[in-house]
Amino acid sequence: MSRFVDRGATVAAIVGVGMALTVAVSFLMVIPLDIAYLAFAPISGLLIGWYGNQRADQLRSRPGRIALNAAWSGSWTALTFAALFLGVKLFFFSLDPGYRDEKMGGAFTCAPGPACVYERYLAADGGPETLTAAGVSDVTSFTEWYWEGQSGTARLVIGTTMIAALLGGALYWPSAPKVQRRTEDALAP
Numbered sequence: 001m002s003r004f005v006d007r008g009a010t011v012a013a014i015v016g017v018g019m020a021l022t023v024a025v026s027f028l029m030v031i032p033l034d035i036a037y038l039a040f041a042p043i044s045g046l047l048i049g050w051y052g053n054q055r056a057d058q059l060r061s062r063p064g065r066i067a068l069n070a071a072w073s074g075s076w077t078a079l080t081f082a083a084l085f086l087g088v089k090l091f092f093f094s095l096d097p098g099y100r101d102e103k104m105g106g107a108f109t110c111a112p113g114p115a116c117v118y119e120r121y122l123a124a125d126g127g128p129e130t131l132t133a134a135g136v137s138d139v140t141s142f143t144e145w146y147w148e149g150q151s152g153t154a155r156l157v158i159g160t161t162m163i164a165a166l167l168g169g170a171l172y173w174p175s176a177p178k179v180q181r182r183t184e185d186a187l188a189p
Contacts, residue, residue, distance in 0.1 A: 008056025009069035016048040016077030024084035032088045034153050038160065041081040045161035048073045049168025053176065060176035066169045074165020081161060082154040089150050093117055118142040 023040050052073035053066050098108035098116035100123075108119040118139050121127045136142045 005068050005072040006052075006056030006058060006065070008054075008058075009052035009072045012048050012052030012055050012069075012073035013076035015051065016044065016073055017080045019044050019048070020077055020080035020084060024081070024088065028084070028088060032092060034085075037081060037085045037153070037157050041078065041157045041161040042164035044081070045074045045077050045164035046168040046171075048077045049165030050172045051168070052165075053169055053172040057180070058172070058176055059180065060173060060178050063173055066173050066176065067166060070165045070169025070172075071162065074162050074168070077165065078158040078161035082157045085157055086150060086154050093146065096120070114143050114146075115139050117146070 020041070023044065027040075028036055049070035052069045056069055058066050058069060094113050096114075096116040097112045098110045098119065100107055100120075105123070108116050108123070110116040110119045121131060121142065131137075131142065131145075134145050136145050
């Protein structure tokens with residue numbers, strides 16, 4: 001047990017990083033929708049907030065330690081989800097070649113990357129009006145506007161995941177053991 005968090009919470013933090021990587025790589029690289037991150041990250045935080053304390057076998061009489069364990073393991077999970085979210089967005093934003101199905105009008109003629117993403121937004125229903133209302137008039141202003149929105153979503157992912165992790169710790173608290181469980185080492189002669 002460290003001064004601030006239990007070893008079990010650190011193990012749970014590593015599990016949370018693995019969980020975020022698994023979810024992001026297996027699902028979100030195929031369908032990079034913001035709503036998926038906003039759904040999966042808090043659920044993961046809830047599980048990790050509870051698991052960090054269960055893994056540490058934290059006592060009911062230590063609610064502060066339960067909250068710290070949940071915050072520690074939840075923060076690693078939240079930051080990993082946010083980093084992966086921004087990484088996936090950067091991947092698609094930087095490498096967009098402008099391909100579009102022929103039924104939708106064919107490929108865009110644009111420089112790969114931000115210019116093609118800008119063209120996609122202009123071609124979307126209500127795109128020009130939305131971009132004009134946001135003060136977007138060229139690729140540079142679009143890039144600033146786009147990344148402001150993505151960083152806002154990343155902050156939302158971090159916030160909701162942290163709140164869910166703390167809720168996971170709070171849900172663990174009533175079921176926590178009242179006294180330290182005896183280990184096999186303590187029972188050995």
